[in-house]
Amino acid sequence: MSTDFHALRRGDRLPALAFRVPAGDVRAYLAATGEDVAAWRVSVPPLALGAYILAGLMEEMPLPDGALHGGQEFEFLDAVQQGEPLVAELIVAQQSERQGSNIVVIATELRTASRVVLRGRTTVMAPAAAVTA
Amino acid sequence: MSAPPVELSLTRLIDQARVDAYAEAARDPNPIHTDEAFAASSPFGQRIAHGMLVLALVSELMSEAFGERWARTGGLKVRWRAPAIPPVTVAARASLRGVSEGVATYDVTCEAADGTVLLAGTASVTPGEP
Numbered sequence: 001m002s003t004d005f006h007a008l009r010r011g012d013r014l015p016a017l018a019f020r021v022p023a024g025d026v027r028a029y030l031a032a033t034g035e036d037v038a039a040w041r042v043s044v045p046p047l048a049l050g051a052y053i054l055a056g057l058m059e060e061m062p063l064p065d066g067a068l069h070g071g072q073e074f075e076f077l078d079a080v081q082q083g084e085p086l087v088a089e090l091i092v093a094q095q096s097e098r099q100g101s102n103i104v105v106i107a108t109e110l111r112t113a114s115r116v117v118l119r120g121r122t123t124v125m126a127p128a129a130a131v132t133a
Numbered sequence: 134m135s136a137p138p139v140e141l142s143l144t145r146l147i148d149q150a151r152v153d154a155y156a157e158a159a160r161d162p163n164p165i166h167t168d169e170a171f172a173a174s175s176p177f178g179q180r181i182a183h184g185m186l187v188l189a190l191v192s193e194l195m196s197e198a199f200g201e202r203w204a205r206t207g208g209l210k211v212r213w214r215a216p217a218i219p220p221v222t223v224a225a226r227a228s229l230r231g232v233s234e235g236v237a238t239y240d241v242t243c244e245a246a247d248g249t250v251l252l253a254g255t256a257s258v259t260p261g262e263p
Contacts, residue, residue, distance in 0.1 A: 032151060033151075034151070043201065046204045051185050054161070055159055055160035055161055058161065065175075069184045069213065072185075076206065077205070077206075079205055
């Protein structure tokens with residue numbers, strides 16, 4: 001069951017995302033962005049981790065029409081090896097309405113089996129007309 | 134610790150082929166990036182590049198300068214200011230704001246060729262030993 005963006009409230013937890021980034025995915029990501037493949041033979045480009053978390057988030061929570069990714073924060077805390085199992089925890093850190101927009105900030109923590117490797121905060125804005133009570 | 138570079142920059146064309154490739158590679162299903170008919174009815178009236186694709190240029194700048202230190206100690210805080218409408222040549226720049234307690238902080242921007250600021254914010258990294 002997917003999550004309704006407009007029903008999100010501060011403190012809500014979204015389903016955790018489990019994924020890996022194998023070498024082939026790293027090559028495809030680098031080919032798309034244009035970044036030098038040679039720099040990332042073993043580990044995963046840290047921004048790619050953020051991109052895959054956002055992709056998982058959108059799969060779980062289809063964004064309403066008119067939604068915008070307005071801001072992004074990341075802390076990269078350790079390198080992630082290609083193929084390493086990862087789990088992202090997602091929680092609604094803020095939710096507010098301002099100037100006709102529903103603004104949601106989702107905090108992310110990405111872990112391997114033994115360590116936190118990334119923290120992030122994603123700001124998504126969507127027209128507030130359809131906000132649920 | 135060696136002195137961190139003062140200025141970093143790179144320029145890259147973001148065309149629709151790159152956007153399509155990124156959508157597939159990053160598993161981003163949003164049709165506003167890839168579906169011309171869908172995007173025509175969006176507020177932008179046309180397809181736009183992924184914000185994360187534009188931001189990837191900043192991450193590339195930092196990883197070129199700091200290697201895996203970027204993956205271990207990097208930080209980003211950005212706002213997107215305007216959509217990148219392909220084809221667009223994007224200039225990414227990082228200017229050293231200062232170093233405090235071993236952390237180098239950069240002001241970062243991505244601009245279109247016409248001067249439109251696509252994103253702005255800061256990047257930080259702990260350069261460490263050379």
